[in-house]
Amino acid sequence: MRIVDAVYDELPEVLAGLGIGKVLGILFDLGVSSLQLDAAERGFAYRFDGPLDMRMDPSRGASAAQVLRDYDAAGLTRVLRDYGEERYAAKIARAIVAERERTPFETSGQLVELLTRVIPAAAQRSGGHPAKRTFQALRIEVNDELRVWERALPAALDALAVGGRIVVLSYHSLEDRITKTDLAAGARSSAPVGLPVELPEHRPYLKLLTRGAEEAGAAERATNSRSASVRMRAAERIRDTSKGSR
Known part of the structure; x- marks a missing residue:
């Protein structure tokens, strides 16, 4: 072998x-390995607070934190809409751009907190965890x-x-x-x-x-x-x- x-x-x-x-x-x-998903330091999971990385190979490409830092609102909207099929993509993108002016996104906990605040409560009750689609979209973008x-x-x-x-x-x-x-x-x-x-x-x-x-x-x-x-x-x-x- x-x-x-x-x-x-x-x-x-x-x-x-x-x-x-x-x-x-x-x-x-x-699929993503469960071992990767459950490792807080890899940043894949919204259930754990850890560095916003999400790269399958940490030696290649930009991390999720860099995507949140560098993409403009239109670029973030595209990623969330196309790869996460996120209904509130534009609203989330605007909130990310506004928030990063005050504090850069470095951990998954920071992003989860923003998503919980931005996505309407009714949507959260019926659509599962508010971070699910955004985290999927970022992972797909980061790893192309x-x-x-x-x-x-x-x-x-x-x-x-x-x-x-x-x-x-x-x-x-x-x-x-x-x-x-x-x-x-x-x-x-x-x-x-x-x-x-x-x-x-x-x-x-x-x-x-x-x-x-x-x-x-x-x-x-x-x-x-x-x-x-x-x-x-x-x-x-x-x-x-x-x-x-x-």
Whole structure:
């Protein structure tokens, strides 16, 4: 077994470095490790007060605290709206910009306190913890998760040998949407509408192995509450799409 420290979209470089062409199996578990979530010093969890970091690899990129310090209101609104699907994104962004003029955001507790104050009480009663969506959005932005996944999945499919299978475990709708779109595109014909004969290069190159997205069973959810959000999709490569293949 070889263990390589790399980001998902570095898969082509990793395989090339190992002298591997095609592979027969790929598993992507896109969730954050519970060990990371439960470590207060990593800043992922709104349940604990700790430094606002949120980087999967603390040696790379800007931390969540730097994002809150450097982004303008429009940039923060985009992050919270697009990655957290936060209804009050603009209101939260304005509050963050105003608050940081007085005190820079350094800890998760500071951010949780602001969110508890800014988000309407009625929304907090019906929508779960007020910090949930903001923390998710910041984590995705800090680690460039969705853009990495948009690059990684096509690269993984290219690396899959005929007969090889890919399994993806997603934990929120945004990454699952990317997975669904790419796998579905590979499982249908790309022939132009009205073409009388389907050419070989237009035939599907994937076969879907799951009917939609599969969810964790009741027993799994009972013993592992974090599995409630998982969505699993799988596919098998059935045709070679490399240049010159038929």
